[in-house]
Amino acid sequence: MSDGYVWFEGIPFPSMGYKPEVLREARESFALKDEDVLILTYPKSGTNWLIEIVCLVYSKGDPKWIQSVPIWDRSPWVEAEYGYNSLKDKEGPRLITSHLPIQLIPKSLFNSKAKVIYLIRNPRDVLMSGYFFFGMYPCFHQVCKYPLFLPPQYAVPYGSWFDHTHGWMSMRGKENFLILSYEELKRDTRSILEMISQFLGKKLEPEELNSILKNSSFHVMKENNMSNFSLLCGQFLDEKNGILLRKGITGDWKNHFTVAQAEAFDRIFQEKMADLPRELFPWE
Ligand code: PPS
Secondary structure, eight states, X not given: OTTSEEEETTEEEESXXXXXXXXXXHHHHOOOOTTOEEXXXXXXXXXXXXXXXXXXHHTTTOXXXXXXXXXXHHSOBTTSHHHHHHHHTOOSSOEEEEXXXXXXXXXXXXXXXXXXXXXXXXXXXXXXXXXXHHHTSGXXXXXXXXXXXXXXXXXXXXXXXXXXXXXXXXXXTOTTEEEEEHHHXXXXXXXXHHHHHHHTTOOOOHHHHHHHHXXXXXXXXXXXXXXXXXXXXXXXXXXXXXXXXXXXXXXXXXXXXXXXXXXXXXXXXXXXXXXXXXXXXXXX
16 A cells, blocks of 8 residues: 555554455454453553463463463454464464454454453553654554644554544443553552453462563563564564564653643543543543
């Protein structure tokens, strides 16, 4: 595609690894099972951190799995061609990842008891994380200018954060739907981890919890070649590194936004999210 995207139903996807026919089949035919776990995020919200945590909850803190299998094979992206093909005939309970907006998710989700964890992050930090990450992603070079995140253009991968968040927030309150934020996960990792393991029905001993905390920490993950995307360098990502684990902090946007940009963003946020309770968004 000339703009560096594959478009499907008005949503832009990366041109490498995504096909309209796979996106269509995933939505229409992919069968979610009650025992599946779906990790759901808008890109750059801490997806891979949550995958690492969920994998470690399943292995009860044993790091062997996360150290030997690439993160995209442990919890494949259902909308990507590679992920879809590896998931569709997989037996047993599956960990599944998705950045899809609600209207494109496999329809079977709405008739299943699959557990869903939706992780949100301050869109200002999402914006900065995406700006640096997609800027390194060769096919995004022309399109990755960060004002694009703001209206009227939404030509960022997976479309508008505001629409994505609105769509998925409509599921809040459902028994099988847990909403978390990157900010709370940073602030009180242990408590959120306990919440996750409880939601997944996994009881953890204190030493298992300690191991999960250690092995999913920013610094340990950054060194784990199975989780830090270094295996993709030279393929999908720049030779330099395509840094997934860049800073791993909250509020980095303050180092980058001008006062005018911050004010403009506040105005847009208030306008777009006015109908949702402010407590859903636990950041400054
Ligand atoms: S992607 O490409 O959309 O799947 O990216 P995603 O994993 O959603 O988000 C990447 C950001 O998550 C940060 N990250 C972490 N923060 C804290 N602790 C851990 N363990 C961790 N792992 C990933 C990562 O650093 C990216 O944020 P920025 O702000 O760019 O550093």
